[in-house]
Amino acid sequence: MTTSNEQTVAGVLATSMRDLLCGALRPEHVGQQVRVCGWVARRREHGEHLAFIDLRDRSGIVQCVVDGSVDLRSEYVVQVTGTVRPRPEGTLNETIATGAVEIGDCKVEVLAAAEPPPFGLEDRSEVDEQIRLRYRYLDLRRPRMQRNLRIRAAVNRALRAAMDRQGFVEVETPILWAPTPEGAREFAVPSRLHHGSFYVLPQSPQLAKQLLMVGGIDRYYQIARCMRDEDLRADRQFEFTQLDLEASFVTQDDVMAFVSEAVLDAAEVATGVRPGAIPRMTWHEAMDRFGVDKPDLRVEIELTDLSETFQDSEVRAFSAPVVKALRIPDGATFTRSKLDTLTEKAKSLGAQGLAWFRVQDDGSLDSPLDRFLADTERAAIVERSHAQAGDLVLIVADEWRRAVEVLGALRAQLLSPPVGEGEPRYVWVMDFPMFDGVDADGNPISAHHPFTMPHPDDFELMKTDPLKARSQAYDLVLNGWELGSGSVRIHRPDLQSEVFRALGISEEDAEQRFGFLLGAFRHGAPPHAGFAFGIDRLVAIFTGADTIREVIAFPKTQSGTDLMTQAPSTISNSALLELGIRTIPKES
RNA sequence: GGACCUGUGGUGCAGCCUGGAGUGCACGCCGCCCUGUCAAGGCGGAGGUCGCGGGUUCAAAUCCCGUCAGGUCCGCCA
Known part of the structure; x- marks a missing residue:
């Protein structure tokens, strides 16, 4: 990442209260007396003679060593003064950027106490989004945000x-x-x-x-x-x-x-x-090949056209201007109830129906429609969609626009990886x-x-x-x-x-x-x-x-509320009066 | 407006299908011990309206209905 990193702006980030950022400490600072400020991320106390504090600020974490006991809790805000020194042999921590050094002989001043946080602020602790949004100011402290x-x-x-x-x-x-x-x-x-x-x-x-x-x-x-x-x-x-x-x-x-x-x-x-x-x-090409005007090009599989194959077919389900097919790799394992669900979805999108063909190991097709097919049609379904044994082929016959849109929606639902995954495709x-x-x-x-x-x-x-x-x-x-x-x-x-x-x-x-x-x-x-x-x-x-x-720092929920501020909320009658607004009670 | 998923100590889960004492796990929290840890460790402890309301039942976290909240999607987003 080439965002402005702490190295390039380290000097700017020094203040009257701190000399540098926690995550910026490196072996080159050894010997320097430094002041850092931040939140107590963790503490490891070893009795009355030794304590470790992991101090966190916007840049990361540094270990502070106190020769004595401390009276600190998680998320206390502190200023630490101490001397940068290399860690003793065998105690380096390769998992953090500052892991080769520590701040020793620390004096700790508490700038603000803190209640125990409702959830762990490490990235690895999974927290329900509802809780994160209620305490967004704590969520923002987490490295990920x-x-x-x-x-x-x-x-x-x-x-x-x-x-x-x-x-x-x-x-x-x-x-x-x-x-x-x-x-x-x-x-x-x-x-x-x-x-x-x-x-x-x-x-x-x-x-x-x-x-x-x-x-x-x-x-x-x-x-x-x-x-x-x-x-x-x-x-x-x-x-x-x-x-x-x-x-x-x-x-x-x-x-x-x-x-x-x-x-x-x-x-x-x-x-x-x-x-x-x-x-x-072109839009037309996108619709014809992918069934959407916003195709996910990370998915290699495209719609295939079987209109010619079924032009004069006996299969009544396929007597439509356009017949389009979509191959679902390894889709032959789909259960009947899953296929029913897909059919329902296709119908809700306006299709007459959804034909499905499970390609068996011997190359034959498992489908309620199979017995109506001519051999050439069977072969075309498999070959033109490049289906392998174990695949599923979905077919929609309809007007062009509807046929491609239905299969496009199924392609997106069944084949698209999470949006942030893989090589970005513009x-x-x-x-x-x-x-x-x-x-x-x-x-x-x-x-x-x-x-x-x-x-x-x-x-x-x-x-x-x-x-x-x-x-x-x-x-x-x-x-x-x-x-x-x-x-x-x-x-x-x-x-x-x-x-x-x-x-x-x-x-x-x-x-x-x-x-x-x-x-x-x-x-x-x-x-x-x-x-x-x-x-x-x-x-x-x-x-x-x-x-x-x-x-987004402070997003709203799907129902448009802000779980932290409770917005939207009522305003006073005097405020309404000033605005010339009268509200209507919600009908029950 | 509609479909589906989720809701159980502070947090994350299991338990629910197949009803039988709020039982369990991990983290966190509190106390004590501990001089090189780093998700420290050891011992002890506290903490619950099983989202809410109703119903079925001898008995409900568990089954049914409703409702609220969060999420994903359809509609909507010229």
């Missing part, structure tokens, strides 16, 4: 440096923004001076950064907090942090180059290894569709957002068959997680009107929601494009964490 937060800081530093180097200007945008209903649910902030009116917290600085382009900033970036009042997940919190950027007079290739530079720099700083150039694939996914289906009123739904520029080859399609049109939108994917997305924006009012029309947004509607943006665009908007990606997710993967909560 110290490391995660410092890697995160190093990533932020690398991102800023990369953006700065590429000529981007860091601009802060408002946290109190105007409601623009569309997309994610917004957090509302009541206005004290204007009763009945609300600000909202930005779900992203999207419109602000486009206005900065009109404002001639040319290249903008921000490490921006975004807030979305949507349900939480392992990779989603109410508030999260993005590297948000936008640039003028650029194409999507330019933007992808800017982002790649920043992400690869961050990866190098966090992991010590600079990944190679990030490959690209991929750009491009040429997303402009629209993703239609809403209840029959209007197309923006796949990205309504300011996304159509693909240059599909301007005509926008008028004739908009649902088939592609956009200039692109996602960055890492290990099956969507890191972020961006697009070329529409900068011409006439084209924007056309897209609004396609979306079924009336001119009055558009004017009311985004009037300030459309107004700005009438004053000379440069062609521009941008991107934003989640720093929490990126750092989680770098640190090997399987949830972003591990890289």
